Amino acid sequence: MTILVTGAAGFIGSNFVLDWFVQSKEDIVSLDLLTYAGNLENLSSLNANPHHHFIKGNIGDRELVSQLLQKHQVRAVVNFAAESHVDRSIHGPGDFIETNIVGTYHLLESVRSYWSDIDEQHKKDFRFLHVSTDEVYGSLNKTDPAFSETNPYEPNSPYSASKAASDHLVRAWHHTYGLPVLTTNCSNNYGPYHFPEKLIPLCILNALNGKPLPIYGDGQQVRDWLYVKDHCSAIRRVLDKGQLGETYNVGGWNEKANLEVVKILCSILDELKPKSDGTKYESQITYVKDRPGHDRRYAIDATKLEKELGWKPEETFETGIRKTIEWYLANETWVNHVVSGDYKNWVQKQYA
Ligand code: NAD
Ligand code: DAU
Numbered sequence: 001m002t003i004l005v006t007g008a009a010g011f012i013g014s015n016f017v018l019d020w021f022v023q024s025k026e027d028i029v030s031l032d033l034l035t036y037a038g039n040l041e042n043l044s045s046l047n048a049n050p051h052h053h054f055i056k057g058n059i060g061d062r063e064l065v066s067q068l069l070q071k072h073q074v075r076a077v078v079n080f081a082a083e084s085h086v087d088r089s090i091h092g093p094g095d096f097i098e099t100n101i102v103g104t105y106h107l108l109e110s111v112r113s114y115w116s117d118i119d120e121q122h123k124k125d126f127r128f129l130h131v132s133t134d135e136v137y138g139s140l141n142k143t144d145p146a147f148s149e150t151n152p153y154e155p156n157s158p159y160s161a162s163k164a165a166s167d168h169l170v171r172a173w174h175h176t177y178g179l180p181v182l183t184t185n186c187s188n189n190y191g192p193y194h195f196p197e198k199l200i201p202l203c204i205l206n207a208l209n210g211k212p213l214p215i216y217g218d219g220q221q222v223r224d225w226l227y228v229k230d231h232c233s234a235i236r237r238v239l240d241k242g243q244l245g246e247t248y249n250v251g252g253w254n255e256k257a258n259l260e261v262v263k264i265l266c267s268i269l270d271e272l273k274p275k276s277d278g279t280k281y282e283s284q285i286t287y288v289k290d291r292p293g294h295d296r297r298y299a300i301d302a303t304k305l306e307k308e309l310g311w312k313p314e315e316t317f318e319t320g321i322r323k324t325i326e327w328y329l330a331n332e333t334w335v336n337h338v339v340s341g342d343y344k345n346w347v348q349k350q351y352a
Helices: 011-023 040-046 062-071 086-091 093-115 120-125 158-177 198-208 227-241 258-272 304-307 319-331 334-341 340-350
Strands: 002-006 027-032 051-056 074-079 127-133 181-186 188-190 213-216 222-227 247-250 255-257 285-288
Touching: 002 011, 002 062, 011 027, 011 040, 011 062, 011 227, 027 062, 027 255, 040 051, 040 334, 062 074, 062 093, 074 093, 074 319, 086 093, 086 158, 086 304, 093 127, 093 158, 120 227, 127 158, 127 227, 158 181, 181 227, 188 198, 188 227, 188 319, 198 319, 213 258, 222 227, 222 258, 227 247, 227 304, 255 258, 258 319, 319 334
Parallel strands: 002 027, 002 074, 027 051, 074 127, 127 181, 181 247, 188 222, 213 285
Antiparallel strands: 222 255
């Protein structure tokens, strides 16, 4: 049997696929459109692995997806494929509607058609796991309790609205057609292979290159950080043990203001790679115009996942951020390839 992983060449998808082969011998078919965010280099260590099959393609291509499901007798689909960057969704929401909503719809239909035709045992065991975000719940005030699974959906950006729509489609395909679905809503991830348009990898690389570390607004917006490998272990746990039709919040109880995050990573860089001129990386912090509609605070209550499925994160922010910085320092080739591509052009446009 085989798992189909969509968006497998992206940040979390590639970490999930790499971790999967440490935990399991089951085959993976990786499907990815290789947009600006998809990077096959993330999966290059699997080039000689006969259990891994990479296919370039769109989750919205029903013919391709149906063919892959049948050919590989897929027993589960894990859907990471999405446009994922909030800032890009503000400047151009079209791709977000196309992939996150319309693409998920087509994927659900391809999967439903395959699932309807398989034998009863296989049908019972089949799973469609949809990977989503805490941003669907909207924004919290300082004293609000963390998001639980019963919070209403109040998305504020084109990105989070498109993810909320996809979550609703997944839910509807379960209630209407009985498709065996699971949904996870996770907080901010960080770790290896993170594309440097997002706060943490952007600031690590800008710091090392002597560039400004852009802080939107006052830098007091709070995110709840989870090391990517902990997100991957949560998804495996939900895939194995989750109750069909349920949603599970995933988070690491690591709320931090953006300014604090950037100051922590600067101090670790000061220790691991001190600047030759003796100044501190923190001196590169630069306050820039705020993100329109910027959500003030996210925080995840992961009690359901911990109590019902026995999952716990392994990393604290302090251990995870150190591992992440060490990874970026040790993987110069990956960094150089990413920085010399589309990322560079886009960031130049944004911060010109
Ligand atoms: P990413 O942007 O790094 O990767 C997305 C991948 O999807 C890329 O490889 C891209 O090529 C691929 N893709 C895009 N459109 C596609 C399409 N139409 N067909 C097939 N592949 C396509 O994103 P990420 O940070 O790895 O996020 C993965 C998923 O997890 C997303 O659904 C995102 O909403 C969700 N999520 C992310 C975070 C986070 O902090 N990064 C947190 C919670 C949830
Ligand atoms: O909460 C989960 C979400 O986390 C995921 O669903 C998204 O896919 C993922 O991109 C992430 O969204 P954020 O918008 O929170 O991540 P980002 O790294 O873009 O920004 C983190 C915070 O840092 C946010 O408050 C905006 C701020 N920021 C970001 C950038 C890129 C800055 O202050 N400066 C920056 O240059």
